[in-house]
Amino acid sequence: MNESFEPHLLTARAAAAVNGLAADGSQLPHIVTVGRYRIGRVLQRLSPLWSGQARFTHIAASFDDAVAQVHALHRRDPIDALVAAGASGAWMRERVDIPVGMVEVRGLDLLQALRQAKLQVSDDAPNVGLVTFEAPSPVVAQFDALFGLGLVQVGYLGPQDAADCIQELKAQRVGAVVAPGLVADLAEQSGMASVLLYSDSSVRQALSDAMLLARHRLAERDRHQRLETVLGQLQDGVVAVDEQGRIRALNPHMAALLGASVSALHGRLLDEVAPALGTAQVLAGGEGGEEVVQLALRTLVVRRAPMVENGKLTGALLVCRDPAVIQRADRHLRADQRQRGAAVRWRIADYLGSSPAAQRVRALARQFAASEATVLILGESGTGKELVAQGIHRAGRRASQPFLAVNCAALSESLLESELFGYEDGAFTGARRGGKTGLIEAAHTGTLFLDEIGDMPLALQSRLLRVLQEREVLRVGSTTPIPVDVRVIAATHADLAAQVERQQFRRDLYYRLAVLRLTTPTLEARGAADVAELALAMLAKRLGLPDAKALAASRHAALAGLLEAVLLHAGEHRWPGNVRELDNWVERLVACQDYLCVAGAGRPPALDAARLLEIFPECSAGVALAVPQAARKSRLRDASRLAERERVREVLERVQGDQGRACEELGISRATLWRRMKEA
Numbered sequence: 075m076n077e078s079f080e081p082h083l084l085t086a087r088a089a090a091a092v093n094g095l096a097a098d099g100s101q102l103p104h105i106v107t108v109g110r111y112r113i114g115r116v117l118q119r120l121s122p123l124w125s126g127q128a129r130f131t132h133i134a135a136s137f138d139d140a141v142a143q144v145h146a147l148h149r150r151d152p153i154d155a156l157v158a159a160g161a162s163g164a165w166m167r168e169r170v171d172i173p174v175g176m177v178e179v180r181g182l183d184l185l186q187a188l189r190q191a192k193l194q195v196s197d198d199a200p201n202v203g204l205v206t207f208e209a210p211s212p213v214v215a216q217f218d219a220l221f222g223l224g225l226v227q228v229g230y231l232g233p234q235d236a237a238d239c240i241q242e243l244k245a246q247r248v249g250a251v252v253a254p255g256l257v258a259d260l261a262e263q264s265g266m267a268s269v270l271l272y273s274d275s276s277v278r279q280a281l282s283d284a285m286l287l288a289r290h291r292l293a294e295r296d297r298h299q300r301l302e303t304v305l306g307q308l309q310d311g312v313v314a315v316d317e318q319g320r321i322r323a324l325n326p327h328m329a330a331l332l333g334a335s336v337s338a339l340h341g342r343l344l345d346e347v348a349p350a351l352g353t354a355q356v357l358a359g360g361e362g363g364e365e366v367v368q369l370a371l372r373t374l375v376v377r378r379a380p381m382v383e384n385g386k387l388t389g390a391l392l393v394c395r396d397p398a399v400i401q402r403a404d405r406h407l408r409a410d411q412r413q414r415g416a417a418v419r420w421r422i423a424d425y426l427g428s429s430p431a432a433q434r435v436r437a438l439a440r441q442f443a444a445s446e447a448t449v450l451i452l453g454e455s456g457t458g459k460e461l462v463a464q465g466i467h468r469a470g471r472r473a474s475q476p477f478l479a480v481n482c483a484a485l486s487e488s489l490l491e492s493e494l495f496g497y498e499d500g501a502f503t504g505a506r507r508g509g510k511t512g513l514i515e516a517a518h519t520g521t522l523f524l525d526e527i528g529d530m531p532l533a534l535q536s537r538l539l540r541v542l543q544e545r546e547v548l549r550v551g552s553t554t555p556i557p558v559d560v561r562v563i564a565a566t567h568a569d570l571a572a573q574v575e576r577q578q579f580r581r582d583l584y585y586r587l588a589v590l591r592l593t594t595p596t597l598e599a600r601g602a603a604d605v606a607e608l609a610l611a612m613l614a615k616r617l618g619l620p621d622a623k624a625l626a627a628s629r630h631a632a633l634a635g636l637l638e639a640v641l642l643h644a645g646e647h648r649w650p651g652n653v654r655e656l657d658n659w660v661e662r663l664v665a666c667q668d669y670l671c672v673a674g675a676g677r678p679p680a681l682d683a684a685r686l687l688e689i690f691p692e693c694s695a696g697v698a699l700a701v702p703q704a705a706r707k708s709r710l711r712d713a714s715r716l717a718e719r720e721r722v723r724e725v726l727e728r729v730q731g732d733q734g735r736a737c738e739e740l741g742i743s744r745a746t747l748w749r750r751m752k753e754a
């Protein structure tokens with residue numbers, strides 16, 4: 075016996091079914107019974123037996139009317155299976171894409187029905203009528219001939235035949251009829267006894283069949299929904315077709331590419347909707363692979379793959395990509411690679427100096443980092459323009475994105491153009507195959523530093539202006555602009571405003587660039603204290619120390635003192651090469667430290683003025699003019715002593731304590747060496 079007949083199960087299930095859920099919380103399949111008249115009533119009477127296992131809806135209609143109502147309901151509330159009988163059921167099965175549990179006439183049921191009918195005939199009308207869907211059965215006719223039932227068989231195709239059926243039965247003196255619902259009802263109305271062709275057990279069997287079909291379909295629907303959720307998350311358009319090329323699944327992105335809704339596209343032939351996708355080609359056993367196609371006005375990259383199950387081709391999967399997405403990913407990858415190659419080294423705090431001018435630079439840079447506006451950094455060569463640009467980038471929201479720099483003065487016009495804007499495949503003779511991504515594209519989401527912007531040729535200035543205005547870049551040889559999100563920081567040592575007046579620089583570009591403006595001061599403007607601070611930091615860096623503070627405690631303290639002494643003699647030097655020139659001094663000092671200090675007889679080594687001028691001719695003015703003050707002299711002496719001691723220690727280390735060799739190298743006597751060793 076079917077478990078659904080157990081009453082306690084029925085109640086528990088019925089309670090859960092109120093919400094369309096099974097007792098375990100899973101969704102119940104939706105079954106729709108379809109039928110009018112007597113069969114409709116039997117279906118409604120018996121379907122509650124499954125009430126805990128399925129949700130039932132009844133549609134009292136037949137044929138086209140039933141088909142229309144089923145479609146309408148299915149759109150509102152998806153149906154998992156239908157139950158119907160006879161001609162109307164067969165009609166529906168042809169027209170609805172939902173499995174149908176058919177109420178079938180079974181042999182014993184028919185005998186039972188005929189027996190019941192026979193018991194109800196009268197002498198006036200002694201015959202029994204049998205109305206069946208489609209043609210009369212020869213087997214039943216043979217049975218009648220054998221047992222003498224007086225059976226009149228009539229075929230029935232649809233409601234339009236019902237009245238004719240009744241007339242024919244009457245004419246043949248039929249007293250009781252075994253017939254489908256409508257005919258049975260009409261027979262009763264015209265005074266004939268009637269027995270429904272379908273027994274309760276055949277209706278129960280149909281309901282049970284429908285249950286199985288519905289469960290299967292519900293599981294399929296769940297799988298489909300999960301798949302749709304996954305597909306919905308994809309940025310690509312994805313469509314699956316069956317072996318005939320009919321769309322069986324697609325995601326909203328694909329529907330948008332095809333220009334219709336998901337539901338409108340479902341079931342249509344993909345080759346009719348979008349012939350360019352080449353569905354037929356892959357279904358005909360062609361190779362999958364990737365191709366660029368034109369779909370309406372869009373260019374897409376389509377990838378096709380046949381679907382093969384158990385060695386049989388069951389359909390195909392097509393994945394469509396917007397080339398812009400691929401290009402963007404490509405740009406990101408390239409930008410990442412470039413970024414790794416040219417890491418951002420500097421932070422705003424690396425801009426050293428305690429002078430008010432240096433403090434102002436740091437404060438402004440911090441302000442600019444919080445903004446997205448274009449920055450123009452003005453300043454002489456070697457005043458830290460790139461350092462500040464990197465600092466602004468690193469302190470802003472683009473810090474984790476690429477920082478790319480290009481020196482506009484270092485490249486020829488055509489090279490600078492392709493470096494900045496990139497080019498398309500075959501844009502010019504010698505162009506790399508596959509084209510090239512320009513720095514502007516590669517800096518997407520990051521910062522582009524345009525050094526020596528004043529040297530950018532006028533033609534490129536116009537192209538750059540377009541990038542800043544339209545926020546898109548046009549590769550050389552291309553007509554399709556690529557959107558970019560780049561912050562531009564430009565720098566120049568030139569007087570850009572004067573260049574604008576002389577029409578050497580586009581005025582509109584100048585204003586676009588100079589939204590935020592910052593000037594990096596020269597070393598001269600920053601003063602001697604900043605010069606010393608920077609020089610000591612450079613010395614520390616050369617010696618592999620973390621910063622200038624570490625010098626004092628190191629064995630290089632004397633060298634640091636020597637550096638300070640040399641700088642004191644720089645006097646009025648104007649540092650035209652700025653930080654680069656200063657770094658050059660530090661390097662010279664490290665190389666010539668021994669030569670600079672001369673030990674007199676019985677006197678500690680001291681900075682030798684003549685040698686100083688020889689190595690640092692820039693000092694001449696200072697040395698000649700400045701009368702060294704007492705404080706300076708003593709600082710210098712200390713520095714020289716320190717340097718000498720340091721030197722002794724270094725040489726002794728190198729010669730592994732061999733004092734004879736150390737004296738030779740240092741050019742001093744053994745007695746002096748011992749004294750120096752004691753001091754150290």
Ligand SMILES: Nc1ncnc2c1ncn2[C@@H]1O[C@H](COP(=O)(O)OP(=O)(O)OP(=O)(O)O)[C@@H](O)[C@H]1O
Pocket residue numbers: 424425426427432453454455456457458459460461462525567594608653654
């Ligand atoms: N205030 C400063 N503090 C620390 N280092 C500095 C400072 N100013 C400049 N530098 C250093 O000087 C060197 C040159 O700086 P940078 O390249 O930024 O200058 P620039 O103005 O861009 O020069 P150019 O215009 O010649 O390219 C770098 O090593 C930089 O770190």
